[in-house]
Amino acid sequence: MENAERRPYRMGARAAAVEATRARIVRAAADLWTRRWYDDVTLQHIADEAGVSVQTIVNHFDGKDGLADAVADLAAARADVARQAPTGDVPAIVAVLFEEYERQGDANVLWTAQVDRVPAVARAAAHARVQHRAWLERVFADRLPPPGPDREHALALHYAATDVYLWKLWRRDLALPRHAAERAMRDLLTSIDPRKGDDDG
Incomplete structure (x- = not known):
């Protein structure tokens, strides 16, 4: 035996x-x-x-489709590991984000272009949006208003300022060098800091 x-x-x-x-x-x-x-x-x-x-x-x-879901899970896990940045440290936050986008931004854009016709890609994109929002809430916790309309407004601005399509605009469409694109994102994030007050009253 x-x-x-x-x-x-x-x-x-x-x-x-x-x-x-x-x-x-x-x-x-x-x-x-x-x-x-x-x-x-x-x-x-x-x-x-x-x-x-x-x-x-x-x-x-x-x-x-099942394999695509597994690929999306892998990408999400990698992003969770790679996106470690100190809360409120805008240069570090931008540097971490650019490391990811330089590595897989083109692939992210390619996948996003297919969300309307590939259900598995749509699921992956929806998960990525939730993940990105949670990351924004974590790394900008020092500046975001309490829960409510003002917080949602601030999150919308920060989401737009850090979206992969903005990276694509700067790095691919406008052909900015990486250091210039990173500076542009840093300046944009600094300019929308809610703690500076709302000029609209």
């Missing part, structure tokens, strides 16, 4: 191998979707990139 002590080890090794395969598939899909439209990437493309069969992908994720 097989030693009972070896069964948990084998089961643990198998679970680790399954998780490694799953992670490899998610990374392969994420890499392809950062460069190509969602509809242009097939499960076969992803399988070839990950070194697995299409059936393996289906077994893990049920299909393309």
